[in-house]
Amino acid sequence: MREDLYSILEISDREIAKSFAKKLKVKIGTLDYFNDNCIYPDADLIKKILDERPNLSEIEIKIRLGHIDNEVLTLLQNNVKNIAEYGIPTQANPFQRQLPEPNFATPLGRLFNADCIQTMRNMDDNTVDLIFADPPFNLDKKYESGMNDKISKTEYLNWTEEWVSECVRILKPGGALFIWNLPQWNTYTAEILNRYLNLRHWIVADMKYSLPIANRLYPAHYSLLYYIKGDQPNRFNKEGLPLEICRHCGGDIKDYGGYKNKLNTEGMSLTDVWKDISPVRHKKYKNRASNELPLNLLERIISLSTNEGDLVFDPFGGSGTTFVVSEILNRRWIGTEIGPIDLIQERFEDLSFPTFLINDIQNSKNALFTEDMKKIRRKNNHWLPENL
Ligand SMILES: C[S@@+](CC[C@H](N)C(=O)[O-])C[C@H]1O[C@@H](n2cnc3c(N)ncnc32)[C@H](O)[C@@H]1O
Structure with missing residues (x-):
């Protein structure tokens, strides 16, 4: 488990932190920066820290911060026999x-109103075909569960490692395994996953996803990690996207010159930049106040990486989007949600509207033009594959 710099230095409150900063002749903000961001102090600061805390060493600080660089690794490797004697206890039995028993069940799914780590500990190794996870982002959001969404970075990263390791198992x-998060968190999650899975x-x-911030680039993308266990995916059902056309006249946006008849009639290859995922804002589509992912995101992920009858798991159920899409697409599913689950249950009372929307999503893919696009293109005399 990673530790905070302040806990390693036995700094237990603000006053002690301030007086320690004073002794080091550094600003308290500098110490806070390294503590809050789990960053290893720079050479100058580490020297000052070690002068004040002679009982500590650089190696100890690195290991306790979870900062395993080549120097630490070499030391561990050189002493591996001794360390192995202490070992990691294995369970005899x-x-x-x-x-x-689930708190809610459907013909295909089981939902547990519980902590995801506890639930996963009750699940067997190597049994789930797809895991989709959209964890809280630690942005101080108000969740119905009343959970604390503003914990220290160290706590968040330790917790992330815990649930991610269970997902891997x-x-x-x-x-x-797909993980949806802010890029800043997914850099750490990727570091954990790279040890076990294949990006x-x-x-x-x-x-x-947020307002423009002074002196920063405007944050305009979520990261979606896509890992598989082993070399080859069991499933990879390709998706073709319709061409982008002018919203008003239906005409081409790009010039395809003489290549029009070489375009795949089953649509353009899906890339790793997804531009057609929008936040759920409209009341008609929304099932809870916040953090609800759109149906088309889950439809894409589930269709791409599973077949009918496969098992999908989502540890952070929220409004239940993953479960609804799994049910409609005939996938078995297991889910957990620590907060209230009544909204999820209510969504299952009538699946006709989401089923209609999912059908619509499915009818709009794997073709160069949807039926609506064809209509406007015909009307305005734009080319179609059949009359090239
Ligand atoms: C970002 S939301 C997920 C939204 C969901 N993808 C959707 O489309 O509705 C995260 C959810 O995880 C739940 N949660 C947080 N910690 C949890 C835990 N340890 N176990 C299970 N659920 C948890 C929160 O209550 C919240 O509803």
Whole structure:
């Protein structure tokens, strides 16, 4: 487990932090920066720290911060026999993993109103075909569960490692793991996952998620990590996208010159930049106040990486988008949500509207033009594959 710099230095409150900063002749803000961001102090600061705390060493600080660079690694490797004697305890008799009765069930799914880590501990190794996770972003959002969404970076990263490790364990060989988060968090999550799984894509979902900030680039994408267990995915059902056309006249936006008849009639290849994912804002489509992902995102992920009958798991159910899409697409599913689950249950009372929307999404893909696009193009005399 990573520790905070302040806990390593035994700084337990603000006054002690301030007087320590004074002794070091550095600003308290400088110490806070390294502490809050889990960053290893620069050479000048580490020297000052070690002068004040002679009982500590650079190596100890690095290891306790979780900063395993080549120097630490070499030291561990050189002493591996001694360290191995302490070992990581293995369970003599691994306990029987068994899921309890769900709090809500459908013909294909089971939902647990519980902590995802506890639930995953009751799930067998190598059993899930697809895991989709949209964890809280630690942005101080108000969740119905009343959970604390503003914990220290160290706590958030330790917690992330815990749930991600369980996801890795329950994922089938060849199964897919998708994690939706802010890029800043997914850099750390990727570091954990790179130890166990195989990165297939870092997907960018082109979507503005906060207001412009002075002296920064305008944050305009979410990161969607796509990993698989092992070399080859069990499933990869390609998706073709319609061409982008002018919204008003239906005409081409790009010039395809003499290549029009070479374009794949099953649509343009999906890239790792997804521009067609929009936040759920309209009341008609929204099932809860915040943090609801759109149906088309889950439809794409589930269709791409599973077949009918496969098992999907989502640890952070929220409004239940993953479960609704799984059910409609005939996938078995397991989910957890620590907060209230009544909204999820209500969504299942009538699936006709989401089923209509999912059908619409599916009818609009794997073709160069949708039926609506064809209509406007015909009307305005733009080319169509059939009359080239
Ligand atoms: C970002 S939201 C997920 C939204 C969801 N993808 C949707 O489309 O509605 C994260 C959810 O995770 C839940 N959550 C947080 N910690 C959890 C935990 N340890 N176990 C299970 N659920 C948790 C929160 O209550 C919140 O509803």
